[in-house]
Amino acid sequence: MTALHTTGVQVVAVGASEHRPLIITLFSVFVVATLGITVWAGRQTKDATDFYAGGRSFSGFQNGLAISGDYMSAASFLGIAGSIALVGYDGFLYSIGFLVAWLVALLLVAEPLRNSGRFTMADALAFRLRQRPVRTAAGISTIVVSIFYLLAQMVGAGALVALLLGITGEGPRRLIVILVGVVMVLYVTIGGMKGTTWVQMVKAVLLIGGTLLITFLVFAKFNWNLSSLLGAAAEKSGKGAAFLEPGLKYGVTATSKIDFISLGLALVLGTAGLPHILIRFYTVPTARAARTSVNWAIGIIGCFYLMTIALGFGAAALLTPETITTSNAAGNTAAPLLAQEIGGGADSTGGAILLAVISAVAFATILAVVAGLTLASSSSFAHDLYANVIRKGTASEKEEVAAAKIAAVAIGAVAILLGIFAGKLNIAFLVALAFAVAASANLPTLLYSLFWKRFNTTGALWSIYGGLITSVFLVVFSPVVSGKETAMFPGVDFHWFPLENPGIISIPVGFLLGVVGTLLSKPEEDADRKYAELEVRSLTGAGAH
Template sequence: MIIYAALGGIKGTALIQMIKIVLLLGTSAAVAVLVLNRFDWNPEAVLRAARQGSGAGPAFFQQGLQLGTSAVDRLDFASLQITVILGAACLPHITMRLYSARDVPAVRRSMSWAVGTVTTFCLLVIIMGTGAAALVGSRFITAADPHGRASVLMLSRALGDGPGSVGTTVLYAAMAGTVFITLLSSVAGMTLAAASSLAHDLFAHAVRRGRAAPRTEMTVAAWTSVAVGVAAIALSVLVQNWDVAVLTTLAICIGASAVAPALTYSLFWRGFTRTGLLASLYGGAACALVLMAFSKAVSGTPAAVFPHADFHWFPMQSTGLVSVPFGYLAGWLGSRLEHRRRAAHSQESRRLYEESEARLLAAAE
């Protein structure tokens, strides 16, 4: 991952992303076809088997099986949907791809392909998820991983001709390779995004005051990729026994609460100012961080990061329902305050000019 980010740059990570899409869609489509073929292409039979294999009975098709059915749990579900919709599309390692396109029509074509690809993959995920519940069963899935992250691999093994057969080995290896290259491309993209931000914003503009040469900035970005990757490896070794899946939720929450308001205002509001931009970025990110630190995802539940501690006061696992409006509000308030400050400064300048106008004209005469 470090090599791809440091040496390949945006082109190298884009290449691995394209390879990932081909393998991901191809392997997922093959698994989905095998699932439907196992049940004679009868979706109703798949759903019946999934309901039975889930161990939840009729509740398998009802909302609340994961988060609960209380009013707060339903709000948490809505918050999660809002966060995923806004946050996943605004993550820095995704939005930076838009700047690598040649022109605006190329960006639009890329987004059209991205929407179609993501939609297709989501449909395939539904088939694979119900297939895993039907053919593997929740008891075996949760025994391997309480969060079910190995369910697709277990499904590919269950769809084979039997343990040790060529078909089972090939299908399992293809799915494992797809999972690996997906993680490789995602983390390489995030490493490159972090390194580019540090090299461009911190080094080129904060340290060098905008006087850094492009070649120097690229060199700094490459070495920063190495530093970010090494730091990530060190941190992952330290927390390898922790359940840090909450970091993924946190990243999406920050994207929805900080980046989404900044992009929306920048595109559709001419009155958006630099102060509003900083307010939405810092305010939305800070709100998401504080709420997530004291949420049920970090403490207070068996699936939390600290299951044996309880210091939560925010009753949800996703912060989007609160932090997203806060980010938009912070951006609006910041822009309005800057407009008022500019108006006050303009009026003060006009008053000073009017007070000295007669003296200036007299001196000119």
């Protein structure tokens, strides 16, 4: 066995040090290549449509690939693998939730949103409601959800690069988070949506290829027998049959069972309210292409989440829980450690190469997702808050794009600051919080706006602000932020809300407040005509672009 010694949060494999130059070289090639793509695409970005929507020039297949790249984040590749490796069946529930969520997005949101909006989620909401208050609320919600999601990517990047470079301690990890933030700002300001989309497409191919390779090697090691793999994982985990049964994490107490229901609600309903996913539908030229892109995304994402069985249970079968948690307490480095082990171990060339390749793929995953998130939030600030609220529609396209680039820098700074303090949290779990906020604030307003004629501006504001404030407030006073060793601030305890995910409370609140606010206020002026126009637009796309 390779000797391991630790300082701080990361593990250093002594035998891997001789392969460090090879690892760094392979890793750097991936990063430089994606930056090159961004610069190339940036030269083709001429106007606001190019910056926000990639010129609406991508096919259904290309956009489906990009959606997959945007959706299969560090939470999917690193967080879910870590959760499965540590808690077995309960960790795999993340995979199921993320996949099922796409059906909601396909059936309810994808096509109507693409047809009725132009650049941002607020375009669809503001069409039949009062522009300035609705755009303000939608812009704030978009930025908050994006920052929650960005936080997960920052944590993943810090854990991953520190493992790859053999770095120990909190200081270097924080430096890595800062560097990732700087790179993501470059992606957005240079490449816009075109650059981001191409990076996401390349990253999706790399991620599926890397995951397929690990899956092949894991199953080959267990003679293509899933039962043998699961049996070995259960035995190595030290938890026996309980590792393969529900309840190891979410079935111990009544509170944990409610927490599971809350998590499930957030995962299934959250995708249809995620701003960085919603704006991807604006990059295709037709409604048919939007439908096609979601169909491709479902197929690609479905295959990936099936392969997380090999990633998670393979790590559990071939690595000890101590090895995984010593490297990262939340299990976020389980997939790269599995790649190293399946390639021959820390002291082998094969292990070093696989570790470098899988880590580079994971890092490309992080960069692509943070670029999409930063673009969504900066676009919403520039297009909704700056151009339509502050400047009241008088800003030129050039001024709008400049504002988006400045916003990208500011949002990146906030994500870096929060990412520094969240290093001990599992990233799949962090993304579930973003899903809860999106499902509480964005989804009710979108559905009511598209399908309820009586819905008005007051209902939209109550729904967005009510869902947003409730979800964020409950998270702040939950065990995620304080009161536990793995909390964001472990040294203090001011939590009183017992659940780790607020979805079971905040999602119904968001939907309910939309109804109450609407019924307690007057209908919109000329509501029937505007709703009829929106209905035609959402079905045909006429007049939206």
